[in-house]
Amino acid sequence: MPHWSVYTGSNKPHDGIAELPDPPPWRAFDGGPVLPPPADTEDESAISPDRVHRARTYVATPESVQLVNAALCLRRPLLVTGLPGTGKSSLAYAVARELGLGPVLRWNITSRSTLADGLYQYDPLSRLYAARADGARPESDGVADHLRLGPLGTALLPYDRPRVLLIDEIDKSDLDLPNDLLNVLEEGQYEIPELVRAARHSADGTAEVRTAGTDTAVTVTKGRVRCRAFPFVVLTSNGEREFPPAFLRRCVQLKLLVPDRARLTDIVRAHLGDIDERTESLINAFLHRARAGELATDQLLNAIYLTGVAGLDAASREQLAEHLMPYLSTAEDSDGF
Structure with missing residues (x-):
């Protein structure tokens, strides 16, 4: 330093x-x-x-x-x-x-x-x-x-x-x-x-x-x-x-800036511990959805925590995660930022 x-x-x-x-x-x-x-x-x-x-x-x-x-x-x-x-x-x-x-x-x-x-x-x-x-x-x-x-x-x-x-x-x-x-x-x-x-x-x-x-x-x-x-x-x-x-x-x-994959993974690990396959799939879903509109990191953290507590199967987990990660704005709305 x-x-x-x-x-x-x-x-x-x-x-x-x-x-x-x-x-x-x-x-x-x-x-x-x-x-x-x-x-x-x-x-x-x-x-x-x-x-x-x-x-x-x-x-x-x-x-x-x-x-x-x-x-x-x-x-x-x-x-x-x-x-x-x-x-x-x-x-x-x-x-x-x-x-x-x-x-x-x-x-x-x-x-x-x-x-x-x-x-x-x-x-x-x-x-x-x-x-x-x-x-x-x-x-x-x-x-x-x-x-x-x-x-x-x-x-x-x-x-x-x-x-x-x-x-x-x-x-x-x-x-x-x-x-x-x-x-x-x-x-x-x-x-x-x-x-x-x-x-x-x-x-x-x-x-x-x-x-x-x-x-x-x-x-x-x-x-x-x-x-x-x-x-x-x-x-x-x-x-x-x-x-x-x-x-x-x-x-x-x-x-x-909006966190990239590496920093997003670090953030999730800092808040919720080790990254498993279930968590990795939700991170991928979050990054994919973020291409079309504005999302916040705490939405992802909420989705990872709740779907883990609920013990859902993959299909139900993805459906619940989508409800927990609604767009804050569309990509067009964010262009002027």
């Missing part, structure tokens, strides 16, 4: 992140006070069977290993494009597990998502009700009690090791969101106006704020957050839209 590579794609956890080269001068951040990365057990969603299994079984390509390391070294987001089922989001979990970077922070994007959603959520009504109930002035009550950092806001805290942030399906966002992300990801910092104002009425200007995924509180000073280790940001896209050039030039870009 080149000396600048820390991610190997082996799925074997190690402490190689400590060998990550220093950032380029224009990507060096100095936020503080320094925070240790949280344990996986601090975020219950991080230890769900789905996330744990995907992290352990991900089959990386040489290109994905190289470009993950490029993004880590350059402290740049990794934009991963590919058809559904090619392992775009699983890559984030695999990197986090191998390098021991703690639970993955996930931000699922919709057409209504805004930058503020990713940074923090603030409930002014609950604050007002609490202030009235306590007879306190709004300026002096606990603003931080009604505020929680979002996935992006948490990832940019001054951790001593990069957090992993998965921004899933960025292509489903409003047209403005990629541009709105530019400044925050470029500067590695942001402000929380509610805490900036509250700091004027605080002796030391600090507030204890809850983070995404847990009830752990961190100290925010004067309403400003600045990262120390730039997070490993994975943005996934199904290729449903184009992004502005200004956004693209700030990302390392990786395109995941």
Whole structure:
């Protein structure tokens, strides 16, 4: 491996992140006070069977290993494009597990998502009700009690090791969101106006704020957050839209292709163990059907598992497998990808 590579794609956890080269001068951040990365057990969603299994079984390509390391070294987001089922989001979990970077922070994007959603959520009504109930002035009550950092806001805290942030399906966002992300990801910092104002009425200007995924509180000073280790940001896209050039030039870009026979066999073996004659026949059927339309790898995994559990004969197995592998789109629909 080149000396600048820390991610190997082996799925074997190690402490190689400590060998990550220093950032380029224009990507060096100095936020503080320094925070240790949280344990996986601090975020219950991080230890769900789905996330744990995907992290352990991900089959990386040489290109994905190289470009993950490029993004880590350059402290740049990794934009991963590919058809559904090619392992775009699983890559984030695999990197986090191998390098021991703690639970993955996930931000699922919709057409209504805004930058503020990713940074923090603030409930002014609950604050007002609490202030009235306590007879306190709004300026002096606990603003931080009604505020929680979002996935992006948490990832940019001054951790001593990069957090992993998965921004899933960025292509489903409003047209403005990629541009709105530019400044925050470029500067590695942001402000929380509610805490900036509250700091004027605080002796030391600090507030204890809850983070995404847990009830752990961190100290925010004067309403400003600045990262120390730039997070490993994975943005996934199904290729449903184009992004502005200004956004693209700030990302390392990786395109995941549909797995060929060799990689598909490796994926099946990683998930389900040894390949037998029954499994081989289903892989062949999957590859044959994939010539006429779009299929996802998890459809094949479902078919192999279920037909094996059911103990069907060859004819019944093929019939059930066909029902479990319907086309997601036709070949004509996929030509424009």
